Amino acid sequence: MSILVLAEHHDGQLAGATAHVVAAAKAIGGDIDVLVAGENVGAVAEAAAKLDGVSKVRVADNAVYAHQLAEPMGALLVELAGDYSHVLAAATTTGKNVLPRVAALKDVSQISEIVEVVDADTFKRPIYAGNAIATVKSADSLKVITVRSTGFDAVAEGGSAAVESVDIVADNSQSCFVKQELAQSDRPELAAAKVVISGGRGMGSGENFKLLDGIADKLGAAIGASRAAVDAGFVPNDMQVGQTGKIVAPELYIAVGISGAIQHLAGMKDSKVIVAINKDEEAPIFQVADYGLVGDLFEILPELESKL
Amino acid sequence: MKVLVAVKRVIDYNVKIRVKADHSDVDLTNVKMAMNPFCEIAVEEAVRLKEKGVATEVVAVTIGPKAAQEQLRTALALGADRAIHVETEERVESLAAAKLLAKVVEEEQPGLVILGKQAIDTDNNQTGQMLAALAGLPQGTFASEVVVEGDKLQVTREIDGGLQTVELTLPAIVTTDLRLNEPRYAKLPDIMKAKKKPLDVKSPADLGVEVASKLTLLKVESPAERKGGIKVGSVDELVDKLKNEAKVI
Numbered sequence A: 001m002s003i004l005v006l007a008e009h010h011d012g013q014l015a016g017a018t019a020h021v022v023a024a025a026k027a028i029g030g031d032i033d034v035l036v037a038g039e040n041v042g043a044v045a046e047a048a049a050k051l052d053g054v055s056k057v058r059v060a061d062n063a064v065y066a067h068q069l070a071e072p073m074g075a076l077l078v079e080l081a082g083d084y085s086h087v088l089a090a091a092t093t094t095g096k097n098v099l100p101r102v103a104a105l106k107d108v109s110q111i112s113e114i115v116e117v118v119d120a121d122t123f124k125r126p127i128y129a130g131n132a133i134a135t136v137k138s139a140d141s142l143k144v145i146t147v148r149s150t151g152f153d154a155v156a157e158g159g160s161a162a163v164e165s166v167d168i169v170a171d172n173s174q175s176c177f178v179k180q181e182l183a184q185s186d187r188p189e190l191a192a193a194k195v196v197i198s199g200g201r202g203m204g205s206g207e208n209f210k211l212l213d214g215i216a217d218k219l220g221a222a223i224g225a226s227r228a229a230v231d232a233g234f235v236p237n238d239m240q241v242g243q244t245g246k247i248v249a250p251e252l253y254i255a256v257g258i259s260g261a262i263q264h265l266a267g268m269k270d271s272k273v274i275v276a277i278n279k280d281e282e283a284p285i286f287q288v289a290d291y292g293l294v295g296d297l298f299e300i301l302p303e304l305e306s307k308l
Numbered sequence B: 001m002k003v004l005v006a007v008k009r010v011i012d013y014n015v016k017i018r019v020k021a022d023h024s025d026v027d028l029t030n031v032k033m034a035m036n037p038f039c040e041i042a043v044e045e046a047v048r049l050k051e052k053g054v055a056t057e058v059v060a061v062t063i064g065p066k067a068a069q070e071q072l073r074t075a076l077a078l079g080a081d082r083a084i085h086v087e088t089e090e091r092v093e094s095l096a097a098a099k100l101l102a103k104v105v106e107e108e109q110p111g112l113v114i115l116g117k118q119a120i121d122t123d124n125n126q127t128g129q130m131l132a133a134l135a136g137l138p139q140g141t142f143a144s145e146v147v148v149e150g151d152k153l154q155v156t157r158e159i160d161g162g163l164q165t166v167e168l169t170l171p172a173i174v175t176t177d178l179r180l181n182e183p184r185y186a187k188l189p190d191i192m193k194a195k196k197k198p199l200d201v202k203s204p205a206d207l208g209v210e211v212a213s214k215l216t217l218l219k220v221e222s223p224a225e226r227k228g229g230i231k232v233g234s235v236d237e238l239v240d241k242l243k244n245e246a247k248v249i
Helices: A018-029 A042-049 A063-068 A069-083 A095-104 A205-217 A227-231 A262-268 A298-307 B039-051 B066-080 B093-110 B127-135 B189-192 B236-247
Strands: A002-006 A032-037 A056-061 A086-092 A110-114 A117-118 A122-127 A134-139 A143-147 A162-165 A175-182 A195-200 A222-225 A252-256 A273-278 A290-293 B002-007 B009-011 B033-034 B057-064 B082-087 B112-115 B139-149 B152-159 B162-169 B172-176 B199-202 B215-221 B230-232
Touching: A002 A018, A002 A069, A002 B009, A002 B236, A018 A032, A018 A117, A018 B093, A032 A042, A032 A063, A032 A069, A032 B033, A042 A056, A063 A069, A063 A095, A063 A175, A063 A273, A063 B162, A069 A095, A069 B139, A086 A095, A095 A110, A095 A143, A095 B093, A095 B139, A095 B152, A110 A122, A110 A262, A122 A290, A122 B230, A143 B033, A195 A205, A205 A222, A205 A252, A205 A298, A222 A227, A252 A262, A252 B002, A252 B009, A273 A298, A298 B236, B002 B039, B002 B066, B002 B082, B002 B093, B009 B066, B033 B039, B039 B057, B039 B066, B039 B139, B039 B172, B066 B082, B066 B189, B066 B199, B082 B093, B093 B127, B112 B127, B127 B139, B127 B172, B139 B162, B152 B172
Parallel strands: A002 A032, A002 A086, A032 A056, A056 A162, A086 A143, A110 A143, A195 A222, A195 A252, A252 A273, A273 A290, A290 B230, B002 B057, B002 B112, B057 B082, B082 B199, B112 B172, B139 B172
Antiparallel strands: A117 A122, A122 A134, A134 B215, A175 B162, B009 B033, B139 B152, B152 B162
16 A cells, blocks of 8 residues: 655645654554655755655645645646555645545545544544544545544654655646735634634623733633624624634643533644633533633733733 | 525534434434524625625525425525525435535535535535535635635635635635634514525435445444543632642643
8 A cells, every 4th residue: 555645835835734744654554655745845855755655755836836826736636646545644734725626536535624543444424513433435546634633643753764855746727826924913813723722702802802902822722612602893803713613632621701602612622732711600511521611701811811 | 797695504503412222323313403504694695795786696505304394495595596406315425415515505606615624513614625526616614704706706705813815716615714704683574474485305316426335334332431420619729729730731
């Protein structure tokens, strides 16, 4: 068996998600190659070569792969996929954008967001926003898979894989990059953050969300919100964690003034450690929280900030 | 320009789902069903394009059992002009759905196809991308803004960490993200009028597509229950537990 992992990278740096995908590839077993596609990605390739378990890094360095647009990336992966039994990518917006194109062009199904490898053909993945776990078996000759990073511990560094270049240049006349506006915040992106602190209706107003800033800064956390907070107009809806918002599974999730409705729990209940801060000790959030603190968030938050 | 919108009948997002006792699947008997929320956003965008004079006709399409016609009627009430139902009782995986839709695209020749980014039942997030691949069209996934300029489409996409704008050559495939718009509600007179709008029924065989998949669903189980936690008495105790017991900060 041989596995191709699509490297995730931004701004010339290998993204952490790739090490998690390599871990999933190791669980499948077989030779693991990493594909680094983009423009000026030499440093990314070097970083990928250091990941434990990687046999070879294949580098497609060309302007056509800049910004990893789906059309040329799909065409490139389709060319390469013939050498492999499995093609894997992180379930990031890049992986989700590109891989289904590859699967369709190879006439195989895709298995999305796996959280566990049962064997080389069988995988577990959450469905219904994580309220059920499906075990699926694929009889396709090529398995195209996206990996939920939080399901696999990242592999360590220490490898020294060979780096070779790939000369395939896909042509793309259908799409072009116009611009990118990345969030100005130094905070990590919500779905990828190791720590998330979220506010709910109990925050009372959008202004009060500033109470979360200091804590988020100290913990390197992203700030999220419940649907109630979004619907009340406190914060924009890209901050929403939940069934129709973002699904997160950080190491630590702190829910502040959030009652814990089903739709919210669906978006965060796979977090490793959940902390709930709420004045209502009957709030359903306490049923899933590892550590609960009953009290007034307006007193607790400043104290918590000062003690971190 | 004709706009094709794909919609899916799914369990209502407010319903707490139950796994069947034999672990074969999720129990959908007597459960409230609705249009997938991301598909509602897709319909809304198509209707807005029509209101702006960009779209000349909006065609809604769904794949599924007879009952899925309810969701097509909803789309018609929201402003779609006509509907196509690809009727099948079988479980249709994303690849087969994309193949069926590719045939509909071939027949209808729309200038733009809008789908939701994912269905809240299977959570696959594949069909739009697969359709784009099979139809040989460019894709603008996870769209939060869509602007048609002549024969080009500017799509602002929600990517990890921010927004990206791409320009696509029409015809193209777009999948909707939450921020694209706020879907309207159907008004009663429109619901009545929607009953008279045309709705074509086809079968996968009519379209020459084999629905069977090489994926087998072996088991569906409930996620592991979280262990009951503890309540702490003070902020100091909380910080101590996070540092020394959970070791997460």
